[in-house]
Amino acid sequence: MEKIRVGLVGYGRAGQAVANILGGDQRFDLRWIARRTPVEGRLTHPGTEVPVLSLEQFPFATLFDETPVDALVDFSSPQSLRAYGEEVRKRGIMLLSAISAYTEDDLAYARELGQDTRVMCSPNITLGINFLIVAAKLLRRAAPFADVQIVEQHFRDKPEISGTARKIAETLEVDADQITSLRFGGIVGHHEVIFGFPHQTVRLIHDSIRREAFGTGAAFALSHLANCDKGFYTFEELLMRLMRAELQLATDDPASGANLPQPPTGRETP
């Protein structure tokens, strides 16, 4: 299988961790990393030959022309979108943006780019949290009568309620009052959705350990986005596509048991 050629914009705390993952994954050829500030001499990402370049010296059009890529991954800032948008559109480069703070206008522009190429915007890009959200949504649908509580824990100085916890509340259609925030020590990120049934309790828990988890999410998204038609996607939609494909496989495979006659329910007429 051919490697997906990737360019990464943003080389801060998140971008460096993402480069660690994409740079070491055989499915990808991380060709360059772009940052805003000038770079002295020849800088490469540690442990690789991947060059770290300044957008002042190498604007996007130059980067795309001189070292073509199939995908652009954005861990920089909301301002970058307009700087590369038309270049990405012209060349049909798939775009994976992890920017968390887009305005409605930015998002409308990103959606519009999706008419000409594959675009995914994911304000939360860890595979674990997105899986938790999909699983919680399913359980909520199966048991709308269960009480739902959301607990989030973060490092002592994080001032605001976690955006991820708000997103979970919104998705499950529960009031934001159901979120409990705890601040202590150096916790990177803990999210827990608790379903209180009358006779059982279900807890879905996600703990972030290292920023490399953003890279694992980006790798998952890129490999699946590569098989999609042009359009605008969310992480959740990619996961749902995967689940649908798995269900279809199970239905097609008689050995899976999915096609076996259902056991009697006791309600059949004799």
Ligand SMILES: NC(=O)c1ccc[n+]([C@@H]2O[C@H](COP(=O)([O-])OP(=O)(O)OC[C@H]3O[C@@H](n4cnc5c(N)ncnc54)[C@H](OP(=O)(O)O)[C@@H]3O)[C@@H](O)[C@H]2O)c1
């Ligand atoms: N979706 C997710 O799950 C997720 C997770 C983590 C982070 N993020 C997002 O990723 C972004 C970066 O986060 P961070 O914590 O890594 O921030 P950071 O440490 O401040 O790093 C920002 C990086 O972006 C570059 N940059 C800033 N403005 C730019 C511009 N206009 N054009 C090109 N490059 C620019 C900076 O360049 P210099 O190095 O030259 O200063 C730096 O490399 C934020 O938008 C954040 O919301 C998303």
